[in-house]
Amino acid sequence: MQKTLRDSAALRWLVLILISSLLFSTYWFYDFYGGIKGLMEREMGISSEEYGRIMSSTTFANVIGMIILGGIILDRWGIRLAGLVFGGLSFLGAIISAAAVAGWFGDDKSTMLIWSITGRVLFGIGMEVVCVMVTRTIVKWFMGYEMALAMALNIGFGRLGTAMGMAVAPDLAAGGSISPAFSFAAILIGISLVFFIIYIFFDLKIDKQRSESGIVTEGEVDEEKFRFADFRKLITNRSFIYIALLCMVFYSAVFPLLAYAPDLLVNKYGFSYEMGSQGEFAMFGSAVLGTAFIFVLLLIFGLSFSMIPRSLKKNGHKLLSFMVISVLFLGYVYILRDVFSEWLVNGPKTASLIPMGTILFTPIFGSIVDKRGKAATLMMIGSALLVFAYLSLSVFNHVYLGYLGLISLGIAFSLVPAAMWPAVARIVAENRLGTAYGTMFTLQNWGLAAFFWGIGALLDFVNRHRLSDIEAETAAYDYTIPVLMLALLGVISAWLAYKLKQADKLQGYGLENPGITQ
Numbered sequence: 001m002q003k004t005l006r007d008s009a010a011l012r013w014l015v016l017i018l019i020s021s022l023l024f025s026t027y028w029f030y031d032f033y034g035g036i037k038g039l040m041e042r043e044m045g046i047s048s049e050e051y052g053r054i055m056s057s058t059t060f061a062n063v064i065g066m067i068i069l070g071g072i073i074l075d076r077w078g079i080r081l082a083g084l085v086f087g088g089l090s091f092l093g094a095i096i097s098a099a100a101v102a103g104w105f106g107d108d109k110s111t112m113l114i115w116s117i118t119g120r121v122l123f124g125i126g127m128e129v130v131c132v133m134v135t136r137t138i139v140k141w142f143m144g145y146e147m148a149l150a151m152a153l154n155i156g157f158g159r160l161g162t163a164m165g166m167a168v169a170p171d172l173a174a175g176g177s178i179s180p181a182f183s184f185a186a187i188l189i190g191i192s193l194v195f196f197i198i199y200i201f202f203d204l205k206i207d208k209q210r211s212e213s214g215i216v217t218e219g220e221v222d223e224e225k226f227r228f229a230d231f232r233k234l235i236t237n238r239s240f241i242y243i244a245l246l247c248m249v250f251y252s253a254v255f256p257l258l259a260y261a262p263d264l265l266v267n268k269y270g271f272s273y274e275m276g277s278q279g280e281f282a283m284f285g286s287a288v289l290g291t292a293f294i295f296v297l298l299l300i301f302g303l304s305f306s307m308i309p310r311s312l313k314k315n316g317h318k319l320l321s322f323m324v325i326s327v328l329f330l331g332y333v334y335i336l337r338d339v340f341s342e343w344l345v346n347g348p349k350t351a352s353l354i355p356m357g358t359i360l361f362t363p364i365f366g367s368i369v370d371k372r373g374k375a376a377t378l379m380m381i382g383s384a385l386l387v388f389a390y391l392s393l394s395v396f397n398h399v400y401l402g403y404l405g406l407i408s409l410g411i412a413f414s415l416v417p418a419a420m421w422p423a424v425a426r427i428v429a430e431n432r433l434g435t436a437y438g439t440m441f442t443l444q445n446w447g448l449a450a451f452f453w454g455i456g457a458l459l460d461f462v463n464r465h466r467l468s469d470i471e472a473e474t475a476a477y478d479y480t481i482p483v484l485m486l487a488l489l490g491v492i493s494a495w496l497a498y499k500l501k502q503a504d505k506l507q508g509y510g511l512e513n514p515g516i517t518q
């Protein structure tokens with residue numbers, strides 16, 4: 001068979017970087033608000049409930065089926081046009097939000113609130129359809145190659161956007177105005193659209209090659225088109241119902257919390273929104289350099305290890321690897337101890353370590369699912385960890401338990417997505433994946449709509465007697481009840497993962513079997 005662009009590993013990974021930049025920038029915009037919640041409340045004069053309303057508005061159009069409609073449009077128009085339209089929509093939404101907080105439409109509270117919400121609604125439609133489009137593009141280029149790894153790394157790009165958005169937003173707003181943080185985030189989406197336009201040339205070329213070699217192109221595959229009969233079949237499949245509900249409940253317990261996590265750390269444990277004496281950018285720079293340094297050491301270790309003769313490393317190589325990685329990690333912590341000591345008292349920076357950790361752990365858990373299986377069991381464990389995390393962060397008051405809670409949350413946030421998304425591909429036929437992801441994202445948005453807003457509203461309600469003191473900065477929000485509510489979602493997630501495991505036993509999709517069969 002004639003070779004196409006996707007047969008070149010270098011081109012495949014280049015394509016992954018080009019399209020993942022859209023995920024990086026849109027996740028940045030989705031989550032950077034969390035790092036400046038307190039500042040937004042002060043500058044815009046809004047309450048926690050109103051902050052929650054802005055966050056929740058990302059989902060407003062999606063709860064009434066915009067993602068499914070976007071998926072159908074994607075199937076009909078193809079990756080290039082749909083990518084430009086929905087990427088452009090997320091950019092437009094981000095620009096409107098940035099203009100709103102800059103006071104372009106008026107600087108009174110209600111005008112800023114209305115336009116911030118309008119911007120976020122448009123951004124939300126664009127972002128979710130972009131996510132489905134990017135997933136389909138990965139399938140197009142990586143099917144038969146390193147698809148699971150590509151998906152995990154792609155999620156990693158998104159998480160990096162989340163982490164950096166949360167960590168850097170307070171620095172961008174350090175001049176006393178939230179506007180630069182918004183403009184910067186919007187510009188990032190514009191830059192990633194340029195990367196997407198570069199990708200379009202590769203997409204045109206590969207489609208041309210595929211049609212020349214007799215492989216039908218994406219737009220010509222009739223089976224790819226959306227049919228309501230398939231949709232009905234999908235939503236009556238037991239395993240799909242459980243995994244879709246799990247997606248809704250699990251993500252409702254995680255994404256909204258990220259929007260409140262920095263504020264939770266500031267209010268519950270007395271963390272700060274400001275950095276200490278060393279200067280934020282110097283600290284950020286040394287953290288990035290330290291991370292690059294450790295990657296280089298790991299690379300050297302990997303290369304030297306690969307040169308040891310097989311017979312010598314047969315036994316004990318796992319122990320040796322574990323020891324070397326542990327020493328490197330401890331060295332890393334030692335080198336960066338000043339950075340860590342400053343970061344671990346700063347709310348947004350500490351909260352950003354949750355998505356940061358998932359960048360490493362999601363591919364690791366993904367490869368465990370590939371090699372050993374146990375996807376449904378891992379989803380149960382991930383959900384149980386969520387319960388532990390939220391109990392630690394709510395009913396207990398010790399900061400070390402708080403750190404442990406954040407680590408558990410990070411592991412849960414890696415385990416469940418790493419097991420969930422490849423599992424969908426086992427339950428649903430490949431040519432229906434777009435519809436399946438669209439349906440799951442829609443349900444997920446129902447949950448997000450309720451909890452992004454619900455946490456803020458509950459926070460205002462349980463703290464209603466001291467709101468004026470909180471505004472005067474003489475009292476702090478009590479987060480116990482809102483976080484306990486999320487622990488309950490963890491319990492429901494664990495139950496749904498258990499039901500999924502049972503349904504899979506009946507239906508025989510083999511979710512507990514390894515993904516790699518050869």
Ligand SMILES: C[C@H](N)C(=O)N[C@@H](CCCCN)C(=O)O
Pocket residue numbers: 128131135151155158251417421441444
């Ligand atoms: C934000 C989006 N609705 C979502 O749920 N994203 C997932 C990743 C989905 C990747 C599917 N291949 C996430 O965990 O961020």
